[in-house]
Amino acid sequence: xxxxxxxxxxxxxxxxxxKLTAAFILATTAAASGMEVSLFFTFWGLRALKKNxxxxxxxxxxxxxxxxxxxxxxxxxxxxxxxxxxxxxxKKMMKAKNVLSLQEFRQIAIDLGVNxxxxxxxxxxxxxxxxxxxxxxxxxxGAAFFVQQAADSDFTLFI
Numbered sequence: 215x216x217x218x219x220x221x222x223x224x225x226x227x228x229x230x231x232x233k234l235t236a237a238f239i240l241a242t243t244a245a246a247s248g249m250e251v252s253l254f255f256t257f258w259g260l261r262a263l264k265k266n267x268x269x270x271x272x273x274x275x276x277x278x279x280x281x282x283x284x285x286x287x288x289x290x291x292x293x294x295x296x297x298x299x300x301x302x303x304x305k306k307m308m309k310a311k312n313v314l315s316l317q318e319f320r321q322i323a324i325d326l327g328v329n330x331x332x333x334x335x336x337x338x339x340x341x342x343x344x345x346x347x348x349x350x351x352x353x354x355x356g357a358a359f360f361v362q363q364a365a366d367s368d369f370t371l372f373i
């Protein structure tokens with residue numbers, strides 16, 4: 215008899231380094247354990263899927279793209295950022311403990327078949343076009359799509 219694969223769905227709302235690290239550690243662990251994994255990146259979490267390009271068309275969109283711009287490598291710790299030194303410090307500490315970088319975790323997630331979804335509404339509000347996301351994003355979807363994914367999952371997480 216064919217056993218149904220366990221499934222996890224996760225909303226990734228934060229673009230903070232520590233929270234993105236946690237999301238990718240959980241996602242890659244679940245995928246490596248044979249689970250089907252779907253990550254739904256919304257608002258600040260979209261940073262994990264963005265290329266390092268400026269976004270925005272309107273004045274506010276351009277301001278947001280400038281102030282929050284950048285890709286996964288620009289993620290800062292949620293606490294103790296120390297005016298930008300925190301990112302450098304945590305990266306050094308993680309490397310010293312053989313913890314992968316965010317970019318490496320994301321690539322492993324991709325290699326393991328983790329489904330990466332971007333929130334259409336957040337992209338519209340933040341003026342982030344599809345072309346500014348990495349190619350490995352499975353789709354740009356709405357909340358209704360993710361709610362159905364979550365309903366079909368064995369468990370869901372919000373980070």
